[in-house]
Amino acid sequence: MWKYYALLSALFAGITAVLAKTGVKGIGGNAATAIRTLVVLLIVWALTFFSGQMKDVKTVSKANLLFLVLSGLATGLSWIFYFKALETGPVSRVAPLDKLSVVFAICLAFVFLKEPVQLTTILGAALIVIGSVIIVLGS
Secondary structure (H helix, E strand, O other): OHHHHHHHHHHHHHHHHHHHHOOOOOHHHHHHHHHHHHHHHHHHHHHHHHHHOOHHOOOOHHHHHHHHHHHHHHHHHHHHHHHHHHHHHHHHHHHHHHOOHHHHHHHHHHHHHHOOOOHHHHHHHHHHHHHHHHHHHHH
């Protein structure tokens, strides 16, 4: 199932890029990020409540909390910089650079989580970098 969820995530990330570019017109990136974050906050808390996972919130360890807070900080910074890029850049060039996060995630998972990296993963990551460079420099 994880593959389907990942593909749906990619689809909605693509939709998000187009909607965000349209939504950021005439307002600052920080205001746009604040509005989007509020919507995400409401949806996720509703899902947590209605799926019966509120008990999980009560059992979060200090280590869980620390890493989730750090992840939240990284997410916030990512969104802030993403909207700043969308304010001035075209989606067709901002999104490919943003997707270099895949390459960063692979590298960071290898270094910090000791996840194995296969030759196909390295090749795929290299193609993502090459594709992003071609798209960004192509115009």
